Amino acid sequence: MDLYGSAARRSLQASMPTIVVVALAMSQISLEKDGDNSDTCSTYLSDHINTLPSTSPHSAATPGSTTLSSPSVSSAPHISASDDPRSIFRFSASPPSGQQPPLDPASIARRQWEQCYRSLSTVPDSDMLKPKPSSIPRDWKKLIKPDGSIYYRNEKLRLLTSDDITQPKILQTALEQRRDIVGALRDDNYLDKLPPDWEMILSNYHEESDFHCTFMSYQMGICFSFVNNPNCACAGTDCDCKGQLIVTAKEVFWVLMQEFSMHRTRLPPHAEAEFYHSLTFGESEGIFNPRYTPFPFTEPQTRRLVQVYESLQTAHVSAATGDYSFMAAIVWHVARVMSDIERYRERYQYGTQGSRIYRDIAVAEPTWQVKIVDGLLFLFLFGVHRMYRERLERTRPGGIIYLPDFQNMMKSLLVEWAGEYSNLLATVFVSANVAFLAVPNVNSLQRTASLASTLFSMLSIVTGMHHIWRHRRRIDCELEDAIQYLRIDPDKRVKKLNKDGNDADSNNPDLNDLTMLACFISFPVASSLWSILSFSIAVSAYCIQDSLISGQSLLGTTLGVVGLLGLLTLGWFKEAWRKPRLTEFEDDYRDVWSVKSAEMTRGQRWLLMVRRVFKIPRRATDDVEMVKDRTHGKKRRV
Known part of the structure; x- marks a missing residue:
């Protein structure tokens, strides 16, 4: 130094x-x-x-x-x-x-x-x-939630808000809004009818276009709003019509409970029981019906949520007397979980006569414009894009994305492109075409077909590798990534739900975007099909070349038999190309488990038709299967 x-x-x-x-x-x-x-x-x-x-x-x-x-x-x-x-x-x-x-x-x-x-x-x-002098107004308390956001509480005024009341103008507006609302309740004789533990929640009161005022009763577990009488026809300030207290959806209570949870010292009555009931249903549905359940959490997620709750309860019991720091976290955790569950409950009309325990799986039927486009694209893509479009549509039935299905679809696409279909098959055909071009006495037609097969195989490999690189990160993607991938615009293109649970739109305008997306992701498989077709033409032409008449006849007969067997195979397994389900499952366990049985009865129907053609005697079990097919097959077509 x-x-x-x-x-x-x-x-x-x-x-x-x-x-x-x-x-x-x-x-x-x-x-x-x-x-x-x-x-x-x-x-x-x-x-x-x-x-x-x-x-x-x-x-x-x-x-x-x-x-x-x-x-x-x-x-x-x-x-x-x-x-x-x-x-x-x-x-x-x-x-x-x-x-x-x-x-x-x-x-x-x-x-x-x-x-x-x-x-x-x-x-x-x-x-x-030295701490800075506090800028929080008198009688107000600042509370910090687990996610880092804050809200303010005035216990004397029973007022909660997440807006910045440290600004004098916003504070003054909040107090004026509270005074006006409480005055209106007093004038309409509603103030004495409110629950004893009512609290007022104000938000965006400094913006008249987005002002919200909600009352919460923590003891009763409800939220309600004070609105003007919709039947009032009076004009001006001399209106004598009373307002109305309207109870909001249960989801609103859980959301507000999550947003304003840090001053709570206990859970609402029956909240713990409802929490366990909901997760028990989700756990059982994850075992018996994991594919069609509307429950928003998977089985491992459900178990983990229960473990977190039990750990917080253990910490709360071990805490000193009067220490409610862990209780605030428990309230926030329960409200966070129940808000997601209640959102799905509302969609499937929980607690009503129309309640359903299976989520939406039906896809929208394509319009005639889309069908025309499908017909034109069939000449180039062999209809592969339709299969991919239906798979994309099944991940977001009704415009609502089901993330586990989307992630599973991404995994299956990677397997198809990387190993089973496109890349492996295209690599084999590249080698086969190279070997075929080395054969002597190959004419120009055969050489052209073989070169075309090679080019299509290379195109399949290149597009497959590109898709693998672009889709690998989407295996564990979040909901926002899935929305972006499926070209969903929440404001314009997603089907919205009315308060009664009905669809606001009967069509699905996102189908055009999915068709374009399906065309791009179908390139690897479609190119492989073109490669197979070109190679088949080259090999068939080479086999017929310079052959005797007897050899040509034998070869033609063989090709005809192979083609006929291929058509029979396609007809037998036509369910692989069946249309997607256009109607929802009925609220019946048999309706769900009848999917496989309906496919089996269709197979039995083919056997009965064959026996009828060849005069094979019918059995008693065949009649029973036909009865099952009439009662369940058409009704529960998938």
């Missing part, structure tokens, strides 16, 4: 104890970290330390100077490393009473270093650690 010269270092070691030398070395490190102010302090220290008298280790103190000997420091029992660092400069020889200590260069250096230390370091009694 350039701060200390060799002569000054020797004089310091002779005149100061070891702890002072260590402290000065630490101060040099601190000053080197501190930027511009360190230059001034270093100058002061270098100017005075270099002027210290040089004494030998065994020389006595000169008159008029103050020296620090090692024995005097080491024998001080009250010195510890945890004391204030400035105390290292306070060990000096005590002067006689009534005399001031002489100001030698070492004392001046110590005083100047102490000033630098005060200005650069953070000490407990520093002004920098």
Whole structure:
């Protein structure tokens, strides 16, 4: 370090104890970290330390100077490393009473270093650690939620808000709005009819276009709003029509309970039981009916939510009496879970005669314009895009994305492109075409077909690799990524629900966008099909070339038999190309489990038709299967 010269270092070691030398070395490190102010302090220290008298280790103190000997420091029992660092400069020889200590260069250096230390370091009694004066108005309390957001509560006024009431204008508006609303309730004789524990929640009251006022009863577990009478035909300020208190949906209560949970000291009545009931239903549905359940959480997620709740309850029970810090987290956790569950309950009319325990799986039927486009695209893509469009549509029936289905679809697409269908098959056909082109006596038609097959195989490989790179990150994507991928516009294109749960629109305008998306993701498989077709033409033409008439007849017969077997196979397994389900499941367990049975009865129907053609006697079990097919097959067509 350039701060200390060799002569000054020797004089310091002779005149100061070891702890002072260590402290000065630490101060040099601190000053080197501190930027511009360190230059001034270093100058002061270098100017005075270099002027210290040089004494030998065994020389006595000169008159008029103050020296620090090692024995005097080491024998001080009250010195510890945890004391204030400035105390290292306070060990000096005590002067006689009534005399001031002489100001030698070492004392001046110590005083100047102490000033630098005060200005650069953070000490407990520093002004920098003093809290800023509170700007929260009187009787208001600021509360911080687990997600880091804040809200304010006025216990006397029973008022909750998430807006910034530290601004005088917003605070004044909030108080005026509360006064007006309470006055209207008093005038309409509603104030005395409110629940005893009512609280008013105001939001966006400084914006008239988006003002919301909601009352919450924590004990009753409901929220309600005070609105004007919709049947009122009066105009002006002389209207005598009373307002109305309207109970809002249960989801609103859970959402507001989540947003304003940090001042709670207990759960609402029956909240814990409802929490366990809901998760029990989700756990059982994840076992028996994981595919069609409307429950928003998977089975592992459900178990984890229960574990978090039980851990919080254990911590709350172990806490000291009167400590409700964990209860606020419990309330927030329960409300967060129940708000998502209640959203799905409302969609499927929970608690009504029309309640359903199976989520929507039916897709929208394509319009005639889309059918015309499908017919044209069939010439180029062999209808593969329809299969992909239906799979995309099944992940968002009714415009609502079901994230587990979307993630499973992404996994299946990666498997198709990487291994089972496109890339592996295309690589095999590239090798086969290279070998075919090496065969002698290949004419121009066969060579052209083989080259076309090679190009289509290469196109399948390239597009497949591109799709794999672009879709691999979507296996564990979030809901926002799925919305962006499926080209969903929440404001214009998603089917919205009315308050009664009915669809506001009967059509699905997103089908056109899904058709375009399906065309792009079908390129690998469609290119593989074109490669197979081109290679088949090349091989067939080569087999017929220069063959005898008998050989050509045998080859033609073989190709005809193979083609007929292919058509029979397609007809037998026509359910693989069946249309997507256009109607929802009925609320009956047999309706769900009859999907496979309906497919089996269709197979039995084909067997009965074959037996009828070939005069095979019918059995009693065949009649039973036909009855099942009439009663369940057409009704539950999938």
